[in-house]
Amino acid sequence: MNKRAIREGIHDGLPIFLGYFTTALAFGLLTRSSGFSFVEGVLTSITNFAGSGQFLMMNLYNGGAFMLEIVLSVFFINARYIFMSASLSARLEDKKSVIGRIFVGAGTVDEAFAVASFKGEKLSYSYLIPLMATCYLGWVSGTAVGFLVGNILPEIVQSAAVITIYAMFSSLFGNEVSRNVKAVAVVGLSAVLNSLFILGMGLSTGLSFIMSMLIVVVFACFIYSDEEVFDNE
Amino acid sequence: MNKILLILLCSLVTMASRIIPQFISALDRLPRPVKKAMLLLPTAALGSLIFPLALTDFGSQWYAGLGGVVIAFIAGFKRSSMIVAIVLGLIATLLLLAL
Known part of the structure; x- marks a missing residue:
C-alpha cells in the first residue's frame, strides 16, 4: 500500500464524510420516526450504504408500499451503480485482486x-479504499448519531440538514462549469428532464433518474468532443 | 412487514449492482464511445441528483433548498473546497428557513 495515496484518499474523503455524516443524521432521525429500532436503522446504512436508495426505501415503507415494490424501486434508483462500478473497474491499476x-x-x-472520476486515468486501491472507507464511516456513524441524538437537534437544523447532499452535488456542478461551460447545458437538461418525469408525469424517482441520466448522457456525448472528455482526465 | 428482510433485500440489489460489474471482464475493454459515455455519466447525473428533490424535499419552503444549491454552486464554481461549499449552502438554507 502506498502511504501517500492512502493519505490522499482520506483527504479527498473528508468533505464527503462531512456531507454524509450530516445527511445520515437526517436518515437516522427518519428511521427513528418511522418506527425502526436503533439496530434496524444502523443495519440499513451498514448493509446498503446508499443515500438516495435508503431515503427512497423509508419513504415507500412509510407510504405503505409492498416489499417487492420497495426493493424494485431501490434497484432502479441504484442501477446507476452498474455503470459507475464498471467505469471504476476499467480504471483499476491492479485488476487481479478479488478482495480489492x-x-x-x-x-x-x-x-x-x-x-475518483476527476482524479486521473488509473486508480489504485491505496487511494480508492481509504476514500470509500472514509465515506462509509461518515454514513454509518451519522446514522447512529442521528438516531441517538434524535430530538436534541433544533427542529430547524434537522429540516435544513438534507441540503448538505444537494449542496455537495451542486458544488461539483459549479466545479464542472468552471472547467467547461458545456456542463450547464448537460446538467440543465438533466434537471429539466428529471423534474418533468417526476413532477409532470408522476414517474417513480428511481425510474425517472435512470431515464434522465441515459438520455442526457447521449446528449452529452454529442456536445462534448472526445478531446474535452479524455484530455480532462 | 419484516423490516430486517426488507433491509437485506434492498442491500442485495444495491450491492449486486455495484459488485457484479467489477467481475465482468468484457467491461474492461470498452469501445471508446462507451467509455466516453461512462466518463460523462457523472455530469449527466448531476442535474437529476439535485432537481427536483432539492426543492421538493423542502415542500412549501422550496426556495430554502434553491438558496443552498445556488450558494454551493457559486462556491464550487470558485473552486472552493467541498466542505466550504456545503457549509455555505447549509447556512443559506438555514437562513431562508428561518425567514
Whole structure:
C-alpha cells in the first residue's frame, strides 16, 4: 500500500464524510420516526450504504408500499451503480485482486465515484479504499448519531440538514462549469428532464433518474468532443 | 412487514449492482464511445441528483433548498473546497428557513 495515496484518499474523503455524516443524521432521525429500532436503522446504512436508495426505501415503507415494490424501486434508483462500478473497474491499476474489487464495488457511491472520476486515468486501491472507507464511516456513524441524538437537534437544523447532499452535488456542478461551460447545458437538461418525469408525469424517482441520466448522457456525448472528455482526465 | 428482510433485500440489489460489474471482464475493454459515455455519466447525473428533490424535499419552503444549491454552486464554481461549499449552502438554507 502506498502511504501517500492512502493519505490522499482520506483527504479527498473528508468533505464527503462531512456531507454524509450530516445527511445520515437526517436518515437516522427518519428511521427513528418511522418506527425502526436503533439496530434496524444502523443495519440499513451498514448493509446498503446508499443515500438516495435508503431515503427512497423509508419513504415507500412509510407510504405503505409492498416489499417487492420497495426493493424494485431501490434497484432502479441504484442501477446507476452498474455503470459507475464498471467505469471504476476499467480504471483499476491492479485488476487481479478479488478482495480489492469487492471492496471497490461495495464502496461505489455517487460522491466517491464523482471524486475518483476527476482524479486521473488509473486508480489504485491505496487511494480508492481509504476514500470509500472514509465515506462509509461518515454514513454509518451519522446514522447512529442521528438516531441517538434524535430530538436534541433544533427542529430547524434537522429540516435544513438534507441540503448538505444537494449542496455537495451542486458544488461539483459549479466545479464542472468552471472547467467547461458545456456542463450547464448537460446538467440543465438533466434537471429539466428529471423534474418533468417526476413532477409532470408522476414517474417513480428511481425510474425517472435512470431515464434522465441515459438520455442526457447521449446528449452529452454529442456536445462534448472526445478531446474535452479524455484530455480532462 | 419484516423490516430486517426488507433491509437485506434492498442491500442485495444495491450491492449486486455495484459488485457484479467489477467481475465482468468484457467491461474492461470498452469501445471508446462507451467509455466516453461512462466518463460523462457523472455530469449527466448531476442535474437529476439535485432537481427536483432539492426543492421538493423542502415542500412549501422550496426556495430554502434553491438558496443552498445556488450558494454551493457559486462556491464550487470558485473552486472552493467541498466542505466550504456545503457549509455555505447549509447556512443559506438555514437562513431562508428561518425567514
